[in-house]
Amino acid sequence: MGWQKKVLRVNLTAGTCTHEPLNMEWAQQYLGSRGLATKYLMAEIDPKVDPLSPANKLIIATGPLTGTMASTGGRWTAVTKGALTGAIASSNSGGQFGGELKMAGYDLVILEGRAPKPVYLYIQDDKAELLPADDLWGKSVWEIEPAIKHAHNDPLIRVASIGQAGEYGCRYACIVNDLHRAAGRSGVGTVMGSKQLKAIAVRGTKGVKPHNPEKFFAAVKIATEALAKNKGRKGMTSDGTIAMMDVTGAFGALPTRNNQQVQFEGSGKLNARAMKAPNANGHVNLIQNGACFSCTIGCGRISHIDPAHFSVKDKPQYQKASGGLEYETAYALGSAVGVDDMDAATYAGFLCNEYGMDPISFGGTLAAAMELYQVGAITKEHTGGIDLSFGNAEALCQLAEQTGKGEGFGRDLGLGSKLLTAKYGRPELSMAVKGQEFAAYDGRAMQGMGLGYATSNRGACHLRANPYASDFTTTETAEKPQVVRTTQDLISAIDATGLCLFTAHSGATPEHYAAQIDGACEGGWDVERLTKTGERIWNLERQFNLAAGFTAKDDTLPKRILEEPAPSGVAKGLVSKLKEMLPEYYKQRGWSEDGRPTRETLDRLGLN
Amino acid sequence: MRVNVKLLGWMREFLGDGIAHFDEQDFDLADDQTLGQLVNKLGFRTETQFMAMHNGDRVLDSVLDTTPLHDGDQVVFVPPLKGG
Known part of the structure; x- marks a missing residue:
């Protein structure tokens, strides 16, 4: 089965919870999670809808492998029209919540309308009900989860919730589960807040049955052994993704100070080695690694902040262990804003989890604000007296709190960099695509990543294409369209399975994914079918965006990346060659010159 | 001659069998050694894609064997980029 075959x-408007059978024809075409939820969303809403209106829907989705013993089989996805972008949003998270929801018996939870008063959804296997959340509204993620467990006298309930950022309308609010895992990007938490839905609490005891247990267990064993042997996986376990700080730093692909530079002189204070080394007080930031449901990689970092550090002095609640820096947060709360203080960046990351906001977009927006301050478009009069100079660790901490709560200048930062820079008259200083801030790779040293950002359906994102190996080898552009297209399709398929994309960086092959799906699901799955499913998902997302009003003009990069040469690194003197790559990318996709899937492409994928 | 070798990111995972993991270490080498010979000594050649930087400059794979090392040089090995 793989699927639970239940929605x-x-x-929320009517206050009702009903069960319905999963559309199995769609499940066979779109598999699950990101793919299947997008199909439902496309069928049920007008893509032109205001993302924050009751007419938008939010779909919480698991994949066929979510809740199984397949390594990393704990992923879930939030799919909606994004509050940050106005484009399709599909934000993926790990932790324990996804596996629990699947074991309660659901492939999808479709949230529609708007509750008249704050509520939370409580699911116990077949029983689902909306309960009042008046006393939870205004509280942080870190307060809600223990409160709900206490209220139901059940410590094994898993909770996904929004913090204050999602309540007041921070454009990049996320949905946080298990205290420090998040469906982080594109403002899915903002949509949840607009529905006055504070949390989803779930307890599942049903288990998940594979279609062919013998075939499934054999495939899982092979895939898990491949991960166990892989040296890249070992690196992920021992150092986490933050090891990339050294790599992109040396390469010249580490966005620094709002992409004004591509190498950060302070990266040695924000890398894997620094995380493990005692500071002057003998305090070590890293406690241990952490893993999500059924994961055998364990890339997560569990950290604590030096109690003597200015950020947590006299704040014992922040001196405890929680989710530590990963590569993206070390970039967004470090090099992007010029801060080399590991404890300050860790603290800002804690606040992003506590208040429920995407640290990448927060850091990217703060970096844009710092450049606005640098050029004089923002002054201390706007910031309430805060010195917004790059590198000011105290400002980072102060504004993480203000933005999380929607107070002071933080309210402006909650707009995201696109609206913020437009408000202050310098829109070119937003390092974003389709309104979503860059991840931790510069599109000049990594030409393929630049193309990946520009064509990503959810806005700039490092998790939508996998051009890393190609970009490491060359800045020549000839192979980039093909590399970006094929990896976008494969990643779409991986996201639809319920597995973690990091398996692809740790030794898993397309054959491993296909074999596990084939064992878990009926229908006969091989690599060809899986990748075609990925291509179908990608094109469906494109259809959503076109219907929402996006055009080929939105497949672009900020002026800085297109016109200002990289100041150092392997791509010194280079700009993005996006204009060379894009026509070939469209051609390879089977799209017209204006970026629309042709009739033949839609027919081939069954999308007409 | 003595050459300083630095391994970034996860590069130490790719060291050849029997070589103890390190992040930074000085190596005493014969005077006529090339960068390619150092790569072989560390077991990187067949193991993985990597980038070598010699005294701060990228060295293409095609010229590893013709790049001479000198006393006091620094060689940095960078593992492949990955998503984070």
Whole structure:
């Protein structure tokens, strides 16, 4: 089975929870999670809808392998029209919540309408109900989860919730589960807040049955052994993704000070080695690694902040262990804003989890604000007296709190960099695509990543294409369209399975994914079918965006990346050659010159 | 001659069998050694894609064997880029 073949539909306006069978024809075409939820969303909403209106829907989705013993089989996805971008949003998270939801018996939870008063959804296997959340509204993620567990006298309930950022309308609010895992990008938490839905609490005891247990267990064993042997996986376990700080730093692909530079002189204070080394007080930031449901990689970092550090002095609640820096947060809360203080960046990351906001977009927006301050478009009059100079660690901490709560200048930062830079008259200083801030790679040293950012359906994102190996080898552009297209399709398929994309960086092959899906699901799955499913998902997302009003003009990069040469590194003197790559990318996709899938492409994928 | 070798990111995972993991270490080498011979000594050649930087400059794979090392040089090995 793989699928539970059941959908929970929650009408927040009416206060009803109903069960319905999963559309199995769609499941065979779109598999699950990101793919299947997008199909439902496309079928049920007008893509032109205001993302924050009751007419938008939010779909919480698991994949066929979520809740199984397949390594990393704990992923879930939030799919909606994004509050940050106005484009399709599909934000993926790990932790324990996804596996629990699947074991409660659901492939999808469709949330529609808007509750008249704050509520939370409580699911116990077949039983689902909306309960009042008046006393939870205004509280942080870190307060809500223990409160709900306490209220139901069940410590094994898993909770996904929004913090204050999602309540007040921070454009990049996320949905946080298990205290420090998050469906982080594109403002899915903002949509949840607009529905007055504070949390989803779930307890599942049903388990997940594979279609062919013998075939499934054999495939899982092979895939898990491949991960166990892989040297890249060992590096992920021992050092986490933050090891990339050294790599992109040396390469010249580490966005620094709002992409004004591509190498950060302070990266040695924000890398894997620094995380493990005692500071002057003998305090070590890293406690241990952490893993999500059924994961055998364990890339997560569990950290604590030096109690003597200015950020947590006299704040014992922040001196405890929690989710530590990963590569993206070390970039966004470090090099992007010119801060080399590991404890300050860790603290800002804690606040992003506590208040429920995407640290990449927060850091990217703060970096844009710092450049606005640098050029004089923002002054201390706007910031309430805060010195917004790059490198000011105290400002980072102060503004993480203000933005999380929607107070002071933080309210401006909650707009995201696109609206913020437009408000202050310098829109070119937003390092974003389709309104979503860059991840931790510069599109000049990594030409393929630049193309990946520009064509990503959810806006700038490092998790939508996998051009890393190609970009490491060359800045020549000839192979980039093909590399970006094929990896976008494969990643779309991986995201639809319920597995973690990091398996692809740790030794898993397309054959491993296909074999596990084939064992878990009926229908006969091989690599060809899986990748075609990925291509179908990608094109469906494109269809959503076109219907929402996006055009080929939105497949672009900020002026800085297109016109200002990289100041150092392997791409010194280079700009993005996006204009060379894009026509070939469209051609390879089977799209017209204006970026629309042709009739033949839609027919081939069954999308007409 | 003595050459300083630095391994970034996860590069130490790719060291050849029997070589103890390190992040930074000085190596005493014969005077006529090339960068390619150092790569072989560390077991990187067949193991993985990597980038070598010699005294701060990228060295293409095609010229590893013709790049001479000198006393006091620094060689940095960078593992492949990955998503984070």
